[in-house]
Amino acid sequence: MHAICFTALLLSMLTAVGLAALAGIKALKDDFGTVPLLEKGQLALTVVVVVVSVVLVQALAVRDFSYAYVRDYTDTFLPLFYAVTAFWAGQNGSFLFWYLCVALMGWCMIYTPGYSHLDNRTKVYFWILFFLVEIFFLFALTGPSNPFTKLDPVPADGSGLNPLLQNPGMIFHPPLLFLGYAGYTIPCCLALASRLSGNGREWLDLCRNWNIVAWVFLTSGIILGAWWSYMELGWGGYWAWDPVENASLIPWLAGTAVVHTSIVGRTRKTLLRTNVFMACLTLWLCFFATFVVRSGLIDSLHAFGGSRMGVPLLVFMVAGFVLTLYVCLVPRKDDASHLDEFISRPGMLFLASWLLLCLGGIVLLGVIWPVLSSLWSANPVGLDAGFYNRVCLPLFAFLALIMGLCPWFGQKSGINDKLGLGIVLATGIVSAAAVYSLGYTQPLALLAAASGLMIVVSVVATFIRTKGLRSFRPAWGAYGVHLGVALMVVGVAFSGPYKVEGEALLTKGQSMNVGGYVVTFQDLRHDHDNPAMDMHEALLTVTRDGRDVGQLTPQKRLYRNFEQSSFAEVSVIPSLGEEVYATLLGFNETGAVSLKVSINPLVNWIWIGGTLSCLIAFLCWRKIEPR
Amino acid sequence: MTNAKNQKWVYLAAVLLVGAGVGYLLFSGLSQNSVYFLNVSEALAMPAEKLAQARLFGSVAGENIVPDPASLGVSFTAQDKDDPAKTIRVHYRGAVPDTFKAGVEVIVEGTFNPQTREFEASTLLTKCPSKYEKNEKGQMRPPGFNG
Numbered sequence: 001m002h003a004i005c006f007t008a009l010l011l012s013m014l015t016a017v018g019l020a021a022l023a024g025i026k027a028l029k030d031d032f033g034t035v036p037l038l039e040k041g042q043l044a045l046t047v048v049v050v051v052v053s054v055v056l057v058q059a060l061a062v063r064d065f066s067y068a069y070v071r072d073y074t075d076t077f078l079p080l081f082y083a084v085t086a087f088w089a090g091q092n093g094s095f096l097f098w099y100l101c102v103a104l105m106g107w108c109m110i111y112t113p114g115y116s117h118l119d120n121r122t123k124v125y126f127w128i129l130f131f132l133v134e135i136f137f138l139f140a141l142t143g144p145s146n147p148f149t150k151l152d153p154v155p156a157d158g159s160g161l162n163p164l165l166q167n168p169g170m171i172f173h174p175p176l177l178f179l180g181y182a183g184y185t186i187p188c189c190l191a192l193a194s195r196l197s198g199n200g201r202e203w204l205d206l207c208r209n210w211n212i213v214a215w216v217f218l219t220s221g222i223i224l225g226a227w228w229s230y231m232e233l234g235w236g237g238y239w240a241w242d243p244v245e246n247a248s249l250i251p252w253l254a255g256t257a258v259v260h261t262s263i264v265g266r267t268r269k270t271l272l273r274t275n276v277f278m279a280c281l282t283l284w285l286c287f288f289a290t291f292v293v294r295s296g297l298i299d300s301l302h303a304f305g306g307s308r309m310g311v312p313l314l315v316f317m318v319a320g321f322v323l324t325l326y327v328c329l330v331p332r333k334d335d336a337s338h339l340d341e342f343i344s345r346p347g348m349l350f351l352a353s354w355l356l357l358c359l360g361g362i363v364l365l366g367v368i369w370p371v372l373s374s375l376w377s378a379n380p381v382g383l384d385a386g387f388y389n390r391v392c393l394p395l396f397a398f399l400a401l402i403m404g405l406c407p408w409f410g411q412k413s414g415i416n417d418k419l420g421l422g423i424v425l426a427t428g429i430v431s432a433a434a435v436y437s438l439g440y441t442q443p444l445a446l447l448a449a450a451s452g453l454m455i456v457v458s459v460v461a462t463f464i465r466t467k468g469l470r471s472f473r474p475a476w477g478a479y480g481v482h483l484g485v486a487l488m489v490v491g492v493a494f495s496g497p498y499k500v501e502g503e504a505l506l507t508k509g510q511s512m513n514v515g516g517y518v519v520t521f522q523d524l525r526h527d528h529d530n531p532a533m534d535m536h537e538a539l540l541t542v543t544r545d546g547r548d549v550g551q552l553t554p555q556k557r558l559y560r561n562f563e564q565s566s567f568a569e570v571s572v573i574p575s576l577g578e579e580v581y582a583t584l585l586g587f588n589e590t591g592a593v594s595l596k597v598s599i600n601p602l603v604n605w606i607w608i609g610g611t612l613s614c615l616i617a618f619l620c621w622r623k624i625e626p627r
Numbered sequence: 628m629t630n631a632k633n634q635k636w637v638y639l640a641a642v643l644l645v646g647a648g649v650g651y652l653l654f655s656g657l658s659q660n661s662v663y664f665l666n667v668s669e670a671l672a673m674p675a676e677k678l679a680q681a682r683l684f685g686s687v688a689g690e691n692i693v694p695d696p697a698s699l700g701v702s703f704t705a706q707d708k709d710d711p712a713k714t715i716r717v718h719y720r721g722a723v724p725d726t727f728k729a730g731v732e733v734i735v736e737g738t739f740n741p742q743t744r745e746f747e748a749s750t751l752l753t754k755c756p757s758k759y760e761k762n763e764k765g766q767m768r769p770p771g772f773n774g
Contacts, residue, residue: 022632234725342637351641358649365653378662379673381680384736391652416661503699503722556725567725585699585722594699596722 001059002067002150005052006142012048013138020131023124030278032120041112045134046107052073053100054149056271060086065158068149069093075160077532077560086161086170086364086568091294092147093310099137101182105210106130109186114625118199118324125193133185136316144308153252160300163559163567169228176221181286183214184255188283191276195327199221200334204266209621211259211279216617232550234568236501238599238606241388244591247289250367253360253597254282257353264346264353267411269311271350273328278353280324285360287317287524292367341413348406355399355571362391393496404428404454407462415602420458420465427457440498448493453484460567477619480612494602501598508591517544517580519552524591534558538584538593542573549573554584554595579603649696662736667707673743682736683746688714689729699723705733705746717738719748728755 019041023034055070060083072587073086073093088097090182110116118126141147146265164170175533187207194203224246230238258278265275293308341348363455365372366383372383415421440446459479459581462469468477500515510519540552554570573580585594643681663670663678667685670678693702707713717735727733733749737748 333639339634339638341634342641347638350638351645354645355640358645362649364654379669382664383656383663384660384682389651390660391656395649480666505699544671585723594722 002056002148005055005082005148006146007186008048008052009138010142011140012045012373013135016045016131016135016138020128020135023128023265027124027128028123032124034125035120035123038124038131039312042106042110042130042544044125049096049100049103052148053087053613056096057084057087060084063158065152065156066151067147068151071151071155071158073158074162075158081169082161082166088159088174088178089165092141092145094178095137095145095309096147097141097175098178098182099134099141101179102137102185104185105182106134112624113622115126116627117206117624118203119197122190122195122199125196126189127194129189130185133189136312140309140312140614145313148539150379154511156616157166160559162231163557165560167232168227168614169224169231173221173228174223176217176224176237176266180214180218180221180255181251181283181290183210184279184283184286187214187258187279188211190342191279192324192327195276195332198332200270201265204262205625207279208262208266210265211255212260212620214616215255215259218255219610220614222248222252223607223614227607230603231570231572234570234596236499236581236583236596236600238603241285241366241385246291246295246363246367246388250364251282251285251289253356253363254278254285257356257360258282260349260353267342268346269502270339272337273335278323278329280320284317284321284324287313287320288364290589291317292427293499294545298443338369343409343411343415345406345411348402348409352406353404356397359392359395362395363388390514393444393448396489397444397451400448400451400455400486402519403485404451404458407458407473407479417465422460424454424458428454440494442497445493445497448489452486452490452493455489455506458482459486465583474620474622477616478525480525480619484609484611484613486615487605487612489600491605491609495606498601499598501596503585503594505594512595514597515578516544517549517597517599519580519595519597521593521595524587524593532560534586536587538595540582548582552580552582554582574604576604577601640742654710658754665711667712667771668710669707670715670739670746671713675739675744678739680736680738682709682734683715683717683734683748684734685715687727687729692729695720701727701751705735716745718745719751721749721751724751724753725750
């Protein structure tokens with residue numbers, strides 16, 4: 001079976017190469033009749049990758065350890081659910097999964113109504129570019145990243161899945177990211193194809209839904225990752241500015257900018273070249289993100305490094321970027337663009353996109369700084385988390401401010417609704433004063449909190465004051481996303497700078513005081529009945545001003561197969577206000593426990609806002625009539 | 628036409644303003660939040676006074692891991708990843724991560740003490756591998772530390 005799957009992927013690659021070459025040669029002779037053949041080719045590639053993926057999932061499910069991949073990421077004790085999801089736990093499987101998503105999306109593309117709007121020339125260019133992306137994946141899967149390596153003799157058991165990955169948050173975080181990355185393939189290929197074939201700006205309308213879908217997947221993947229980091233890693237935070245986290249944020253920033261520049265492009269018939277460039281940039285940044293994670297070039301807390309995918313990813317990404325630059329820089333007659341007044345909605349969208357790109361550039365610079373600095377420094381110089389907080393957070397706060405004000409500007413110029421803008425500005429001043437008087441005086445947090453509240457009021461007031469907006473479904477989507485972002489901004493503004501934490505070693509009956517909460521250690525329980533793990537659980541009671549707040553039961557787990565290290569299971573008292581969060585760091589023979597307790601104000605609004613943004617974005621979906 | 632020309636200036640001014648703001652932020656970030664990223668051997672080769680703030684990459688030596696229950700911290704010897712003979716003694720105060728044990732790769736941030744030639748760490752991070760190797764016998768856990 002191993003050899004059959006490998007051969008099927010190899011044949012897929014040869015097919016894709018052959019079809020792309022044939023279509024290219026015919027296109028040079030102005031023959032664009034290859035479209036039906038290319039579509040059939042895509043269907044065949046999709047069928048093959050679906051079948052080999054099923055084979056791998058089946059092998060994971062029955063723990064067929066003759067597959068090196070199954071041996072490396074599962075063991076016989078792993079629950080079936082986690083065994084199946086090991087599909088994307090390792091590099092080889094995750095590339096297969098990414099390629100599976102790309103192929104399925106290509107297959108969907110054929111049946112979307114938007115596709116029928118394209119002329120044959122654009123379709124041919126589209127498929128050539130799309131096949132090039134698929135060839136890259138097939139090259140990886142049949143070369144440096146083969147998931148079907150056979151083991152002989154077959155080992156009795158596997159190495160097991162990293163316990164940190166045995167959590168629902170982590171199970172869905174990687175596939176969502178890959179779905180997002182895969183989703184950006186179509187806008188990129190279609191943008192380039194449309195420009196190559198001289199087919200104006202129609203692609204902007206046809207890619208709108210794809211951009212939204214990709215954005216939702218990427219956003220939900222990032223938020224789920226942050227939630228996992230908060231609930232599973234036990235360090236009390238959700239974003240550490242680690243290179244691997246930053247890597248997924250960079251394409252997200254570009255993708256978010258694309259959503260906004262494409263609005264300007266569609267409604268104001270301008271920024272055509274910019275949009276082509278940005279749509280492509282987003283995809284290449286997805287590959288850059290994978291390169292950062294997989295190349296081992298950048299020292300990160302996540303040791304994925306040292307794989308053989310670094311060079312191929314870099315070459316592919318650079319080649320794609322150069323092609324994009326070339327295609328965008330060759331002028332076309334419909335490039336003429338005009339600028340609306342700066343004080344207008346398109347002006348603000350332009351500014352916001354600009355800020356998002358700047359943020360992406362800054363994060364990218366921070367990630368590669370250790371590599372860059374080795375050009376002039378004998379020893380690499382890196383940047384700590386303080387760098388990102390200092391440089392990025394003011395820009396994010398400024399973006400939030402623009403979001404609150406933008407709805408009141410006119411489509412072409414000036415201010416549309418002075419009363420509305422006045423209400424929002426008044427909200428900003430009043431809420432800043434209120435937050436300040438409550439003792440939250442940090443200027444940046446104050447600006448962010450006030451901006452967040454301004455967005456909330458702005459969204460509500462826009463719906464009340466604008467005629468016809470309530471009956472326009474996409475507006476609910478767009479403003480709903482902004483409402484979710486506003487909740488996240490408020491959550492970050494408070495949970496970041498105003499988190500209080502403490503660590504202590506407690507014996508039974510002893511208490512510690514963290515931010516006004518008294519945490520008392522009551523008991524340590526030991527549960528060794530579960531065959532997969534050995535667990536210790538501390539029972540803590542929490543009071544504030546003598547009133548009972550709740551109980552915490554942080555755990556320390558020792559998983560079978562991973563006896564050399566134990567894993568903390570965080571416990572929280574969920575709250576929309578201040579959330580009490582505890583990690584059991586360790587315990588000794590005398591029964592004393594060392595604990596880390598933190599008070600996280602408004603942290604749950606980040607997850608609420610994030611969930612709202614991701615779900616409601618689907619209302620932005622617009623139906624395209626088939627031609 | 629004049630309007631369009633004016634708008635160009637407005638955009639240019641906006642770009643310059645945003646650019647200046649971003650430039651200032653970047654400059655202050657780069658000048659205040661830069662730290663040397665060093666392997667143990669590189670840190671040993673650097674003059675100690677240059678290491679006011681550094682991030683050290685190494686692995687935990689098997690011997691002499693001394694937990695400090697009073698401060699929840701641990702003292703250990705960090706080895707160079709390529710040349711285990713090169714070591715620096717590290718004192719860390721704070722919560723020790725779950726995955727800390729002999730043999731793992733660690734990243735510590737803090738300052739190098741020129742007098743004692745030892746590293747005072749304020750953060751201790753262990754690498755988070757996506758793939759775990761099978762248990763190796765002979766690896767020891769920090770004595771008295773069940774966490």
